[in-house]
Amino acid sequence: MLEERDSNKVAEFVPAAAKRDKRANRLEMCIGREVRELRHKHNMTATELAELAGLSSGMLSKIENGHTSPSLATLQSLSIALNVSVTALMRKFEERRDATFVAAGGGLKIQRRGTRAGHEYRVLGHSLDEEINVEPFVITLTNKSELFPAFEHEGTEFLYVLEGQMDYRHGGATYAMGPGDSLFFDAEAAHGPENLIETPIRFVCVIVHATERA
Numbered sequence: 001m002l003e004e005r006d007s008n009k010v011a012e013f014v015p016a017a018a019k020r021d022k023r024a025n026r027l028e029m030c031i032g033r034e035v036r037e038l039r040h041k042h043n044m045t046a047t048e049l050a051e052l053a054g055l056s057s058g059m060l061s062k063i064e065n066g067h068t069s070p071s072l073a074t075l076q077s078l079s080i081a082l083n084v085s086v087t088a089l090m091r092k093f094e095e096r097r098d099a100t101f102v103a104a105g106g107g108l109k110i111q112r113r114g115t116r117a118g119h120e121y122r123v124l125g126h127s128l129d130e131e132i133n134v135e136p137f138v139i140t141l142t143n144k145s146e147l148f149p150a151f152e153h154e155g156t157e158f159l160y161v162l163e164g165q166m167d168y169r170h171g172g173a174t175y176a177m178g179p180g181d182s183l184f185f186d187a188e189a190a191h192g193p194e195n196l197i198e199t200p201i202r203f204v205c206v207i208v209h210a211t212e213r214a
Contacts, residue, residue: 027090029066031075034089036064038082052081100125107138118145124204133211141166141193141201149192155209157187164201169194177203 039049050060054077062068063078070078072086079086107122120140127134133155141164149169159168165178171189175181178198185191187207 025066028063028069031070031089032064032066034091035060035078035082038084038089039064042082049078049081053077117148118142119148131211133209135207137205137207138162139203139205141196141199143196143199145193145196145199147193147195149194150190151187151192152190153187153207153209155187155207157185157191157208158204158206159183160204162202162204164196164203165198166193166201167195167197168192 035049039046044052046060046064047057049055050057053060053074055063055074059068059074063070063074075086075089079089082089102124107124109120109122118141122138122140124136124138125134159177160182161177161179163179165176168175168177168183168191170183170185170191174194175183176197177183187209193201
C-alpha cells in the first residue's frame with residue numbers, strides 16, 4: 001500500500017516537472033535562435049564568435065541549437081561579443097503572444113476601398129508583426145453590391161467562401177466559387193467579384209503584405 005501511495009505522489013509531480021522542463025527548453029531554443037541571428041547580423045562565423053566569447057565551437061553549437069542551458073557567465077560573454085545586453089538574448093522568450101477571439105457574427109465593421117461598392121468588411125483581427133501585416137476579414141455581398149473586379153494592391157490574398165455563389169476574377173481567369181471553395185493569389189493582379197450568382201455571399205478574406213515603414 002505504501003508503495004502505491006509513493007507512486008501516486010511521484011505521478012502527481014510529473015506534469016508540473018514536465019511543464020517546467022518544456023518552458024526551460026523553450027527558453028534555450030529562444031536564446032539559441034537569437035544568438036545565431038545576431039551572429040549572422042554581424043557577419044560572424046561560429047568560430048569567430050566562439051573565440052570572442054571564450055567558448056569552444058562545440059559549446060556554441062549546442063547553445064545555438066538549444067541543446068544546453070548556458071550559464072549567466074556564458075550569456076554575459078556572448079552579449080559582450082555580440083554587443084547587446086544579456087536581456088536582448090532572451091527577447092523572443094519574453095515577447096507577447098497575442099490572440100484575438102471574435103464571436104460568431106462579430107467583427108468590427110470597417111471602411112475599405114470596396115465599401116462604396118456595397119461590400120461589407122468585418123475585420124477579425126490584426127497582426128502586430130514588424131515585418132508582415134496580416135488582415136483577416138469576413139466580406140458580405142448582397143444583390144445591391146456593385147461588381148468591382150479591379151482591386152489591386154500589394155501582397156498575397158486568400159479567399160474561402162462560406163455561403164452564396166459568385167464568379168471571381170483574377171487577372172485573365174474567372175473562377176466559379178461556392179461554399180467550401182477557396183482561392184489563393186497574388187493581389188497585385190486585378191481581382192474581385194465579376195458576377196454575383198446567389199446572394200447573400202459571405203467569404204473569408206485574408207490579406208498578407210509587408211508592413212509599410214514610415
